[in-house]
Amino acid sequence: MLQHREIRSYPKVVGVDIGGFTTDYLMFRSGIEDMEICDSMETGIISLYNRITARMRADYDVLLEEADIDSIIQGKKGFYEEKVVRAVLQEANQCSL
Structure with missing residues (x-):
């Protein structure tokens, strides 16, 4: 996460990684990972x-x-x-x- 300092100023940010065979996402709340809102889907x-x-x-x-x-x-x-x-x-x- 290259913009970790910048996302701390936002109440919510979703990080998304679209790969070859999967798409992964993770919610950040004020820069802190919210592991309740994350998943890896088979949709790359x-x-x-x-x-x-x-x-x-x-x-x-x-x-x-x-x-x-x-x-x-x-x-x-x-x-x-x-x-x-x-x-x-x-x-x-x-x-x-």
């Missing part, structure tokens, strides 16, 4: 990529790479069919935290 970025890639292959016979998925999520969607863009964004929104 690799899981998201895998789910989107599988759906695009099954539904549209399209093979997207991670860079394609990143581009679509970032709004750079001019290279992709609109139905693929909609499906990627829908899948990403369903697993947003």
Whole structure:
């Protein structure tokens, strides 16, 4: 936690770590960890990529790479069919935290 001194001035802060296969979070109250509000969920970025890639292959016979998925999520969607863009964004929104 690089900003530990700064978060002491806030009544509540949630620290989030989105990893490859898990997303972990922890609540801080005035800079002190509140272990009652923490969890590790199996919803990491690799899981998201895998789910989107599988759906695009099954539904549209399209093979997207991670860079394609990143581009679509970032709004750079001019290279992709609109139905693929909609499906990627829908899948990403369903697993947003």
